């Protein structure tokens with residue numbers, strides 16, 4: 001399938017910061033093959049007139065938990081530990097694969113309609129999520145969120161559930177859909193596991209060329225408890241066991257230190273900034289300007305819809321560019337351009353994927369945003385409007401891996417009515433009675 005976009009205004013997210021005006025973007029199969037001012041030769045299966053819209057790379061949600069969409073707004077008003085122990089863990093204990101499937105599809109519908117083309121997701125029933133991702137058409141790095149609550153002396157990878165899951169997921173899904181699905185190694189967090197699992201996961205990641213995904217220093221209590229247990233921060237104690245040797249994702253990083261940032265910069269560990277979730281749970285504000293200054297790659301995530309109440313990454317984009325200016329009393333402490341990089345190029349680097357930019361050779365993950373909408377008119381500066389004024393609902397087209405999967409309110413890979421019926425009639429009664 002070849003598609004030509006005409007009359008394109010595009011934020012390319014290349015290093016020069018180019019805004020393409022009245023140009024052309026050609027897509028063949030899953031790849032962008034031309035970007036420029038001249039109409040390319042040849043015939044095309046489809047020509048899309050992009051007048052009045054702005055094209056940008058599809059958004060990359062680099063830390064989320066799709067099935068938690070079922071728990072949107074459940075247990076609001078609590079801190080992280082109370083919320084997890086009193087609300088989330090009891091509900092999750094009732095989940096089955098069918099409910100996870102329904103919750104994943106609902107989350108995917110919301111993300112696709114608001115411009116996400118790529119996610120890093122961590123959750124149980126990971127194989128079920130992989131199948132839904134494959135059907136929906138976006139790309140995903142998936143991980144099971146390894147936990148081990150047993151006695152460290154008794155650790156046996158042959159009986160540890162998440163070691164078995166990691167092996168099975170890798171065998172069944174790593175590279176599936178021509179790379180649409182990648183499996184990451186993972187540690188849910190320092191506080192939900194111990195050294196034998198860390199060492200095993202690190203070795204597994206090394207042997208299978210996988211990246212790592214972990215929650216790190218989300219709350220002050222988690223961070224302090226780790227210091228008391230090990231005399232080291234979560235980043236540093238995990239580093240002792242080789243967890244970061246293949247790079248990967250450290251979600252949150254609210255209480256990370258300059259020493260942590262040095263490890264992260266050296267080992268290509270991305271901080272995934274989840275400003276909305278961190279604010280809602282009262283966890284704190286990650287020192288993003290300092291992480292950027294230390295050379296750490298910073299990407300953006302919503303976290304689960306249970307602690308965000310929405311999957312609209314435009315909300316996080318806006319917060320990432322606003323929050324630090326306010327906290328530091330410095331306009332542009334994180335610039336709009338830097339925020340946009342977090343949601344695109346930096347996310348691509350975090351996931352190890354050739355996407356996040358509109359240049360020939362990259363994967364065709366592209367979205368169109370309706371700049372005739374009242375909230376995007378007038379437009380003195382495209383980046384200012386995208387970061388501070390746009391909503392996910394301004395997205396009118398989502399192309400993932402060269403396929404248009406959403407256009408003008410219509411999903412081409414999901415049956416929204418069926419998804420909503422399944423959530424209402426099966427998943428919600430199962431979890432909440």
Ligand SMILES: [Zn+2]
Nearest residue numbers: 215251303304
């Ligand atoms: Zn999370």
